Amino acid sequence: MTIFQKIKQIHNPWLILTFSFILPGLGQMLFYQPRKGTVILTAYALLLMTGLFSVFHPAGHPLFGGFCVGAAVLLHIWNLFDSFASCKFISSYKYPKDFNIASNQWFVVFMSMMIPGAGHFYISSWLFGVVFLAAALILNGLTSISFWFLVLEVIFSMFVCWHAFYLTSRKIPEEDNEGVLVLVIVLIGTFLGLSNGVFNYVKSHFDTFAVTSDAMAHSLIKGDKVLVYKTPENDFERGGIYVFKHPKKPENFYIQRLAGLSEEFVMFDEGQLLVNREKVTDPPYNHLRYQNQGQYYNET
Structure with a gap:
């Protein structure tokens, strides 16, 4: 006797519910409604994969991805009630204590x-x-x-x-x-x-943001998306790209390439980036075009 034949011989709604909790549609597939279970499992997989693609892929849309993931969660919850009610022997049980x-x-x-x-x-x-x-x-x-x-x-x-x-x-x-x-x-x-x-x-631990200007061209241009690791540690490196959120308006964010570290003086003068009044020659800044936005430079 195979494991699947043994499963079908156990007429217990809680076993069906356990399989459906593990994976939506699995309980229905293994017992009395294989077609319905296949539809539920396929819909759940499509919603979840579409949501992941939309959230993390550069061409995706995070808001739509969140909607798909939310729909997958709701489908999972509904699937639990449906799998319990799908058991043909449910009428013989009243309450768990009666088992x-x-x-x-x-x-x-x-x-x-x-x-x-x-x-x-x-x-x-x-x-x-x-x-x-x-x-x-x-x-x-x-x-x-x-x-x-x-x-x-x-x-x-x-x-x-x-x-x-x-x-x-x-x-x-x-x-x-x-x-x-x-x-x-x-x-x-x-x-x-x-x-x-x-x-x-x-x-x-990760989030995606869209670049809103050409200040970091040619490496990043308007419309590009960056995948950011949300770390509480201040392990900043010169030349790295970081996302900062406004302390009073968290919905506003700024994507910037780090030019100076703590206690360094940063200046933008005649198309040249200077740190502590010295021209920057680090590799991350070679072949980059600097754009003075008039609000981030001449600051320590």
Whole structure:
């Protein structure tokens, strides 16, 4: 018996919901509505790819990209309700507490996937629930420090799902070795969770801006787009291109090539850029055309 045949024999709406939470349309595809699931998955993939292209590609439009990503999120949420209602056996269940332990296994997995530790609370494993929930909150706070904390958070979340399933399965006789199935869910969830985590990391640490003038021609001209790494560190380098936002009007931004560092005197005189009254000869400034805008020069 293949893993897919084994999946279809488990008539549990929470298992369908778990697959649909991992990837929109997957629950419908594996169970009773393959065509509908394929349409949902295709629409989700198209919206997400179009959004990423529009946000990060030079020819894209960030506002339209944000709309596509938002539509993909709404489709994902609607897909959860649809997958739950699509189960033919939903009428035999009233509330999660009405399930026997065997049926509860997949409800516990789904709860653990939503909130690490919630499944353990449901089966009265209070100590593990508190430890896993606290660890998840700590890892979530550390994801902004390093990308590897994000990777660790996803792997940890999938481990919590497996552990909740393991604790629940100890209370019932082992039938059909469903541990293989939960392992498949954990592997798929880890892969897709990492993919989603990479997208969120890129979205929070990078941004795109359009050049609004020809002040940095010929290297950058009006209409070009730059991908900016949003770093809190002041590791400025002469010749680098930086984006500054107005402190009182964050919607106003300025894209400038850095000519002088801290405590240096910058001057623009007769078409020549001077730093500390000396002509700039650094390689980043060779073959560049300088344009006096009358507001950024003659300043320290």
